[in-house]
Amino acid sequence: MFAYYLDLALRSLKRNKALTALMVLAIALGIGASMTTLTVLHVLSGDPLPGKSAQLYYPQIDPQDLKGMMPGKEPPEQLTLVDGLNLLHAARADRQALMAGGSAPIDPGKADMDPFYVETRYTTTGFFPMFDAPFLFGHAWTAADDEAKARDVVIARSLNDKLFGGADSVGRTLRMAGVDWRIVGVLDQWRPNPHFYDLTTGSYAYAEQVFLPLQTMVELRLDRNGSSDCWGNGGGGVGNILPNDDCVWLQFWVQLDTPAKAAAYRDFLVHYSQEQKALGRFQRAPNVRLRNVMQWLDYKMVVPDDVRLQAGLAFGFLLVCLVNTVGLMLAKFMRRAAELGVRRALGASRRALFAQLLIESGVVGLVGGLGGLLLAMLGLWLVRQRPSDYAALAQLDTSMLFTTFALAVCATLLAGLLPAWRACQIAPALQLKSN
Amino acid sequence: MDILPILSTLRRHKLTAWLLILEIALTCAIVCNAVFLIGQRLERMDMPSGVAEHELLQIQVADMVAPANPYARVAEDMAVLRQVPGVISVASSNQVPFGSSSSNSNIRLDPAQVRWTLSATTYFGENLPKTLGTRLVSGRDLESSDFVDVDVAMKALGTGDAKHLPSVILITQTLAERLWPGQNPLGHIIYLAPTVGLRVVGVLDSLVRPNAYDISKAQYTTIVPLRMGANKDQSYLIRCRPEDRAHVLDAALAALKKVDPQRVVTTRRSFDEVRRKFFQDDRAMAGMLVGVIAALLIVTALGIVGLASFWVAQRRRTIGVRRALGATRRNILNYFQTENFLLATIGIALGMALAYAINLFLMLHYELPRLPAIYFPVGAIALWLIGQLAVLGPALRAAAVPPVVATRSV
Numbered sequence: 001m002f003a004y005y006l007d008l009a010l011r012s013l014k015r016n017k018a019l020t021a022l023m024v025l026a027i028a029l030g031i032g033a034s035m036t037t038l039t040v041l042h043v044l045s046g047d048p049l050p051g052k053s054a055q056l057y058y059p060q061i062d063p064q065d066l067k068g069m070m071p072g073k074e075p076p077e078q079l080t081l082v083d084g085l086n087l088l089h090a091a092r093a094d095r096q097a098l099m100a101g102g103s104a105p106i107d108p109g110k111a112d113m114d115p116f117y118v119e120t121r122y123t124t125t126g127f128f129p130m131f132d133a134p135f136l137f138g139h140a141w142t143a144a145d146d147e148a149k150a151r152d153v154v155i156a157r158s159l160n161d162k163l164f165g166g167a168d169s170v171g172r173t174l175r176m177a178g179v180d181w182r183i184v185g186v187l188d189q190w191r192p193n194p195h196f197y198d199l200t201t202g203s204y205a206y207a208e209q210v211f212l213p214l215q216t217m218v219e220l221r222l223d224r225n226g227s228s229d230c231w232g233n234g235g236g237g238v239g240n241i242l243p244n245d246d247c248v249w250l251q252f253w254v255q256l257d258t259p260a261k262a263a264a265y266r267d268f269l270v271h272y273s274q275e276q277k278a279l280g281r282f283q284r285a286p287n288v289r290l291r292n293v294m295q296w297l298d299y300k301m302v303v304p305d306d307v308r309l310q311a312g313l314a315f316g317f318l319l320v321c322l323v324n325t326v327g328l329m330l331a332k333f334m335r336r337a338a339e340l341g342v343r344r345a346l347g348a349s350r351r352a353l354f355a356q357l358l359i360e361s362g363v364v365g366l367v368g369g370l371g372g373l374l375l376a377m378l379g380l381w382l383v384r385q386r387p388s389d390y391a392a393l394a395q396l397d398t399s400m401l402f403t404t405f406a407l408a409v410c411a412t413l414l415a416g417l418l419p420a421w422r423a424c425q426i427a428p429a430l431q432l433k434s435n
Numbered sequence: 436m437d438i439l440p441i442l443s444t445l446r447r448h449k450l451t452a453w454l455l456i457l458e459i460a461l462t463c464a465i466v467c468n469a470v471f472l473i474g475q476r477l478e479r480m481d482m483p484s485g486v487a488e489h490e491l492l493q494i495q496v497a498d499m500v501a502p503a504n505p506y507a508r509v510a511e512d513m514a515v516l517r518q519v520p521g522v523i524s525v526a527s528s529n530q531v532p533f534g535s536s537s538s539n540s541n542i543r544l545d546p547a548q549v550r551w552t553l554s555a556t557t558y559f560g561e562n563l564p565k566t567l568g569t570r571l572v573s574g575r576d577l578e579s580s581d582f583v584d585v586d587v588a589m590k591a592l593g594t595g596d597a598k599h600l601p602s603v604i605l606i607t608q609t610l611a612e613r614l615w616p617g618q619n620p621l622g623h624i625i626y627l628a629p630t631v632g633l634r635v636v637g638v639l640d641s642l643v644r645p646n647a648y649d650i651s652k653a654q655y656t657t658i659v660p661l662r663m664g665a666n667k668d669q670s671y672l673i674r675c676r677p678e679d680r681a682h683v684l685d686a687a688l689a690a691l692k693k694v695d696p697q698r699v700v701t702t703r704r705s706f707d708e709v710r711r712k713f714f715q716d717d718r719a720m721a722g723m724l725v726g727v728i729a730a731l732l733i734v735t736a737l738g739i740v741g742l743a744s745f746w747v748a749q750r751r752r753t754i755g756v757r758r759a760l761g762a763t764r765r766n767i768l769n770y771f772q773t774e775n776f777l778l779a780t781i782g783i784a785l786g787m788a789l790a791y792a793i794n795l796f797l798m799l800h801y802e803l804p805r806l807p808a809i810y811f812p813v814g815a816i817a818l819w820l821i822g823q824l825a826v827l828g829p830a831l832r833a834a835a836v837p838p839v840v841a842t843r844s845v
Contacts, residue, residue, distance in 0.1 A: 019744075022737050029730055067549055103667065105499045105699055115499050115699050117667075178500030223497075223667050232629065241589050305801055306720050313469070313727055320461045320731055324738035327454035331745035334451075387715045422450060 001352075002359070009360035012336070019332055020364065023325050027368025027412055030321030032375025035396075035404045037307070037314040039376065040383060042400060043393045044204065044303045048192035052132055053293035055094075057254050057262060059087065061273050062287035064231045065246075075287045076229055077300075078200075078248040081218065082281075088124060092268050093254035094261065095130040098214055099123035100250050101201040102224045106210075107175040108163055118159060118176075118209035119201070119225070122217035128154070128185075130255045131197065136160070138170035138185035146213050154185040154211040176210065177222055187211075193393060194302045196293050198251050200226035203302045204390040214250075218242065224249070266290045304390075318411070325415045329361055333423035344428035353424050361416025362409060369408025376404060441774050448746070455742055456782040459818055462735045463786025467814035468793050469724045471806050476721040480714045482653060484532045485607075485641025487568030488706045489677040490523070492684050493531050495702035496691055497667040505664025506584055508694075513561075515694055516671060519686045521679040526566035526672040527663050529559045530645045531706075533713035536668070537645040540657075543626040544614065553652070555610060556644035557627070559585060559661035564605065564639060566674045572608060574621045574637035581636075581660035588661055595630045601660045604633035609654035611638050625657070633659065647713075667701065680705050732817065736825040743771065743829035747836075754833055755840030764834040771830035772823060779822040783815045790814065 013020040047053050062075035063083055079087070084098040102120045127133070128140040137160075141152040153174055160169055174181045195206045217224075221242060228249035243249045256262040266288060273286035291299060333340075340353055376396065383394040396404075445452045502508040509527050516525045530537050538559070541551035564576055583591075583601045591599035604625055611620035624632045639656070647653035663669045671691075675683040688700060711718075747754075754767055794806035 019741055022741050026734050026737070029734060033727070033730070105497055107499055107697075115697060117497060117699055117701055241586050244589075244593050304716075306716060309472075309797075309801060310720075310723060313465070313724070316461065316465045317727055317731055317734075320458055320465070321734055323454055323458045323461065324734055327451060327458065327738060328741045328745075330451055330454065331742055335745060335749065386719050387712070388719065418450075 001355075005356045005359040006363070008356055009363050012332075012360060013363065016332065019328060023328050023364050024368045024371060026321040026324045026328075027365060027408060028371030028375055030318035031369055031372025031404060031408045031411070032379055034311075034314040034318040035372060035376035035400065035407070036379030036383065037311040038403070039380060039396055039400045040307055040390070040394050041303065041311045043395070044194070044307055044390055045297075046193065047294060048194055048196045048297075049132060049293065053196075055255050055257055056130065056293050057093075057256055057265070057290050058292075058296045059252055059254060059265070059269055060289040060291075061269055062284050063248070063276070063282055064284060066283050067231065069284055073287075075289060076248040078227075078229070079250045079252050080245055080248050081242070081250060082245055083276075084250040084252050087252055087272070090268070090272070093265055094257050095126045095255040096253065097124045097127035097130055098250055098252050099127060099198065100214065100217070100224060101198050101208070101226045102217065102222055104177040104210065104222055106159075106163075109175055119207065120210045120212065120222070121198075121208040122212060122214040122222070124214055126255075127211070127253075128187075130253065131192070133190050134188040136186045136188040137168040138183070141184050141213060146215055149216045149219050150213055151179060151181050151216060152184045152213065153181040154187060155183055156187050156207065156209045157189055158207075159209040160186045174210070177220070179220060181212065194297060196297055196302075197253055198226060199300050199302060200251075202389055205392055206389075262290060262292075304388075307390075322411055322415050325364070325412065326418055329364075329416055330419035330422060333357055333419045337423070337426050340423055340426055341428040344426070350424045354420050357420035357423055358413060358416050361412050361420065365409045365412025365416075368412060369405050372408050373401070373404050438773065438777065441770065441777060445774070445777075451742060451746075452778060455739065455778050456785065458735055458738055459779055459782025459822070460785035460789055462731050463783050463814045463818050464789035464793055465731060466728055466817060467786070467790035467810050468797065468806065469728050470813055471794070471810045472803075473721050473724045474810075475803065476717040476724075479650060480717050480721075482643065482647060482650060483641060484643040484710070485567075485569045485639070485654075486532055486643075486706070487674065488710060490568065490674050490680075491566075491706035492673040492675065492680060492687070493534075493702060493704055493706065493709060494671045494673065494684070494687060494691065494700070495667065495669070496665075496671075496698045497701050498665060498695060499697045499699070502665055502695075505666060506662060508665040509663060509669070512665070512671065512691060512694060515690045516673060516687055519673075519683060519690050521675045521683045522673055522687070523676070524562065524566040524674040526562040527560040528563055528670050528672055529661075529663055529668060530556070531670055531672065531709060532567070532643045532645060533647060533709050534645040534670075535713060539644075539646070540627040542614075542657075543629075544624075546626050546629040546632065548626075552614065553655060555606075555655040555657050556646065558642075558656065558658045560663050560669075563658055563672075564637075564642075566672050567642065568674065569642045570640040571605075572638050572640050573619075574605075574635070576637055577603065577605060577658065577660045582662045583660065585661045585663055592628060592631065597630060600631055602632075602634060603636040603660060605637040605639055605658040606635055607639045607642050607654045607656045609641070610656060611635070613655070627659075670702070732821050735818075736821050739775065739822055739825035740828060743775065743826045744832070747771070747829045747833040750833070751836055751840055752843075754836045755838055755843075758836065758838035759841040767836070768830050768834040771826055771833055775822045775826040775830075776819070779819055783818055786814060786818070787811050 060075040061083060063080055088096055088098045100122045102122060103117050104120050105115055105117050107115050124146050125140050125143050136157055140154060141150060145152050160166060169183050169186060172183050174183055191207045194203045228243040228247045230247040232246045256265050269288040270286045273282055273288060276282040343353060380394045380396060384391050513525050513527060516522060538557050539554050540557050542553055542555050543551050564571060581601060581603050583599060587599050588601060615623055620635045620638055623635050626632050641654060642656045643653050644656050673683060673687055684703060688703060797803045
């Protein structure tokens, strides 16, 4: 029966090519536009560390002075160096890492290569296991290296390829910012998106090439990127001057494996704030936050407004295309009232007619979906040509591919429901009589 | 034109008529808001900078090893750059207009003030107003005796030592008017921190901030007499004649490389590129909106063509009868045109209400202003035109139906 209905549907669609093409085109345009924007939205609001992100938390405390205090106001979004080191050394979480971003010049020491700048991350040893950063060669530096302000670096695979042709460079020397560094590890391809652990350097498509101990950076006064917020007599730090103790400029992440541990850590943050207040360092009442990765990304609203606006716009467009298709489909079905009347008179049930008409709209949806898929690929290619920092991420994955198809067929079937139902209401006698 | 017969015909095609009205209403609502959004983006992209944009170049260099005396290095670089043929003026700066990366301060008018008044951007560096080409409307420019080395000032800030802090500041007219409406700003004190009070000595005509995301605060700008040392965040700004830019840029880079062959050039661009980059997302968004409007109008027009064709085909016999009873071709043509006009008008009326609702939603979520009334007629006229154009083909076909059709049975 299905094959027969399919045959009828194809015959009917062929009979009125312009109208069929119009319906397919409308569906394809609507699906193409909404899938393009939905894919961008999906990629940008993705989980940077699936399976792990729920256990990673971003502690916030409030070390500011009393000026400008308002009840319910969020604490600063980063930490001061003193508090960061205190929390790091307290080691109350399963894992923890303190960090800041920067950049440094590398002297390749080769005649055929000019010196160049790379993005750097100044952090502590917990960073690598906590964020599941995969090592290609070697390993991270140790906690002892952190305290000893060791001149150790972990480099990214791309830098290893550029400088050492992809060979195991562990133990070799990297000349950077006028200092000789010992390479202890090489990271494999690793680029969590969004760049959740430090959004101040840009939310997407930002990748550090060199990782080195934070306390070594503090000693050497390496160049810093990202933002700092100060109060009182705080100075934000310019050039090689680091921000002072009245400024927040570091990110601190902790891994807490169970909700109970997270609750205990929150208590610890409150306790720490009270202790610092008793010592006279803090002036405000404890004001702490402990968000996990997705909550943090949500709070920071990393997905650009424009991207959400575009998705909304595209769905509005899809809606217009669907209304358009409903109208055209209705017109098409009603025009065949006579034919349907004959089928009814010859004994076809309403249900059978309904099924036949739905198959016809399903075929339009399927072809429209295919067209939409092609248009979505074209749209994503166009997005990738844009200069935005997230442009390169706009790729269709399997789940979005499946969604595209499901959306196209569901949308057209839905659009076919009303016209099919309406066409089944035709009284056969009336149609036969008029002929 | 008689409207009643049209209405009674439409009543027999209620569902199709309402679908067409719905489509027109949705299109109208989206088009009104999209045109408004485009207007917003264009207005933003048109934001004045207050500087001589076509005469400016920006260069950033970074040293492999920090120089022993970063201030002497900047002085040397600037002297070298001034010697480059075609260079009119050279400045050193911590940031550039529309450069995104910015230094900002919370401004107070009284050191004891609990909440700061507003956040303004702080340009540091020598020779800025002259090189940027921003005009001084009153007071004086910064003098070399006003300047303090930035790390001396940072240290003094920590210790609260006022002697080693700058004591004067330049501000824009807009900022002056916002801080002291209707007063002469010269001589007033601005506090960047409780211990840092700076006296306003000059008022600039206009100078946009690097982070001009909010057009209403784009001119909250100050210039503080702090001398920058050589570091990766510091820029050299060069003014030259527009036609000299390309070769001045090359010559300037060569001259800087000569001072230290090891240094890395991290930025080299004209100010036109700075502006283009700052507004690239706005341009892309405006482009996409234009595309969506075009696609929407085309889909709606094709939908109208499809439905009108269907109606014409369905009413062929009726049309024949009308023609046989004496209706002219023009009567038939007018009938379909009026029918479309009626449907479009109802759709547009609904669309206006919907456009208003969408705008309210956008205002709530995207910090957009209210949709000005001027955009409503834009959407209405666009849809009336599209409707009339789309229906013309099918209507002409209807008008061509010969009266003899009335005598045939099918």
